[in-house]
Amino acid sequence: MALFGTDGIRGLANRDLTAELALDVAVAAAHILIESLGSTKARPRAIVGQDSRASGDFLEAAVIAGLTSAGVDVYRVGVLPTPAIAFLVAESDADLGVVLSASHNPMPDNGIKIFARGGGKLDDELEIAIENRIGEPWDRPTGRDVGRVINDVIAGTRYLEHLLSSVDTPLKGLKIVVDCANGASSTVAPEAYRRAGAEVIAISNHPDGWNINDGCGSTHMDALREKVLETSADIGIAHDGDADRCLAIDSEGNDIDGDQILTILALSMKSRGVLKENTIVGTVMSNLGFQIAMKTAAIEVITTPVGDRYVLEKMIESDFSIGGEQSGHVILRDFANTGDGILTALALLQEMARSGKSATELAGAMKKFPQVLINVSGVAKERLGESEKISSAVKAAEAELGDEGRVLLRASGTESLIRVMVEASSDSVASSVASRLAEVVLQELG
Numbered sequence: 001m002a003l004f005g006t007d008g009i010r011g012l013a014n015r016d017l018t019a020e021l022a023l024d025v026a027v028a029a030a031h032i033l034i035e036s037l038g039s040t041k042a043r044p045r046a047i048v049g050q051d052s053r054a055s056g057d058f059l060e061a062a063v064i065a066g067l068t069s070a071g072v073d074v075y076r077v078g079v080l081p082t083p084a085i086a087f088l089v090a091e092s093d094a095d096l097g098v099v100l101s102a103s104h105n106p107m108p109d110n111g112i113k114i115f116a117r118g119g120g121k122l123d124d125e126l127e128i129a130i131e132n133r134i135g136e137p138w139d140r141p142t143g144r145d146v147g148r149v150i151n152d153v154i155a156g157t158r159y160l161e162h163l164l165s166s167v168d169t170p171l172k173g174l175k176i177v178v179d180c181a182n183g184a185s186s187t188v189a190p191e192a193y194r195r196a197g198a199e200v201i202a203i204s205n206h207p208d209g210w211n212i213n214d215g216c217g218s219t220h221m222d223a224l225r226e227k228v229l230e231t232s233a234d235i236g237i238a239h240d241g242d243a244d245r246c247l248a249i250d251s252e253g254n255d256i257d258g259d260q261i262l263t264i265l266a267l268s269m270k271s272r273g274v275l276k277e278n279t280i281v282g283t284v285m286s287n288l289g290f291q292i293a294m295k296t297a298a299i300e301v302i303t304t305p306v307g308d309r310y311v312l313e314k315m316i317e318s319d320f321s322i323g324g325e326q327s328g329h330v331i332l333r334d335f336a337n338t339g340d341g342i343l344t345a346l347a348l349l350q351e352m353a354r355s356g357k358s359a360t361e362l363a364g365a366m367k368k369f370p371q372v373l374i375n376v377s378g379v380a381k382e383r384l385g386e387s388e389k390i391s392s393a394v395k396a397a398e399a400e401l402g403d404e405g406r407v408l409l410r411a412s413g414t415e416s417l418i419r420v421m422v423e424a425s426s427d428s429v430a431s432s433v434a435s436r437l438a439e440v441v442l443q444e445l446g
Helices: 019-037 056-069 082-092 124-133 155-164 188-195 222-231 258-271 288-296 308-318 341-355 359-363 381-386 388-404 427-445
Strands: 009-012 045-050 073-079 096-100 109-116 149-151 175-179 199-203 235-238 247-250 279-283 300-304 322-324 330-332 371-377 406-411 417-423
Touching: 019 056, 019 096, 019 109, 019 124, 045 056, 045 082, 056 073, 056 096, 056 109, 073 082, 073 155, 082 096, 082 109, 082 155, 082 341, 155 188, 155 341, 175 188, 175 222, 188 199, 188 341, 199 222, 222 235, 222 247, 235 341, 247 258, 247 359, 258 279, 258 288, 258 322, 258 330, 258 341, 258 359, 279 288, 279 308, 288 300, 300 308, 308 322, 308 330, 330 341, 341 359, 371 427, 381 406, 381 417, 381 427, 388 406, 388 417, 388 427, 406 427, 417 427
Parallel strands: 045 073, 045 096, 073 149, 175 199, 175 235, 279 300, 279 322
Antiparallel strands: 009 109, 096 109, 235 247, 322 330, 371 417, 406 417
């Protein structure tokens, strides 16, 4: 089974994702990336950070041990958002970066995300190469050739300055609530919004190692909704555990998802003449309403598989300026090479300040089609494409929906399940079709 999913390696910490595995992955990554990039430096350098999970401590130690034993100097930056590591790799011209995080997953899980030089995520070929090199014999450096560890105490400050460099419209007059998911954004996100000029109320910003994503953040938005309504805030911002996502709640308590945020930002960029090639990049999970809103605005949509690295690959290939996912991963390539939840929120907040419109008004540019997603677990997800019965059921559902909906079945890249997604003109129709398809999947592959 492949070790890497759509966003690095994830699993139950100390069971699936062990210290031994983290060390071996770090050694293999050091060898592969340094060789493939042809580093001529006497001592390669890596940036290593983590989110706020307790298991990040022993996994960080293992990764650092693997890298330094392979002759790589490690700059340890501590608890910072995943996009901060990507930025720091690019800013410092490091050879690679590693972040210990399982993003929005529950606390017992953890993960390993690796960035190549320049701050981009690894492509499939490099991931396969790393997997193939795990556990191979190698000549170990000794003496002065082993790596050293440097604690970078100003890394967070440099990342904060980078975020604020994207702000050209002060946020004065905006009252916001930010839910930090008790994760990696707990310090830097509230500070970024305050320094950009907003009045900030922070919640779930006291991580203790165990409370990350626990009833809070972008996967549990009820607490944020309640706080926005209680404080009469203009908007609520929700991040996940490693702050590469941004979702929002408007002043009336309505959800604003990644597709709506992409719509708002794309329309803003087009009006200001900064939308390169008049194009935005989305994924196969993008809501049909997003597609319609972009067509209405005469903005072309390029679609990729799910995963922000695939979105980024397409953006780099054609020099597009914006792309992202419904989940809240948004890439603003004028400022970053990966999804950055804080950067995204700053862009959204600036459009509110710039236009004088509420979040509700801005989000109204896209009419969201009802979407039902059913996760079917306990199935052989690798055989999804082999079942004729599933294929026939999907074709029948598509014929039933016509132009008023769509169907998507895909195997999860990070979990052992198949996702059944149906969009339709009403919740009842979407739920009915999705339930029937999920039942067929379970019968065929369970």
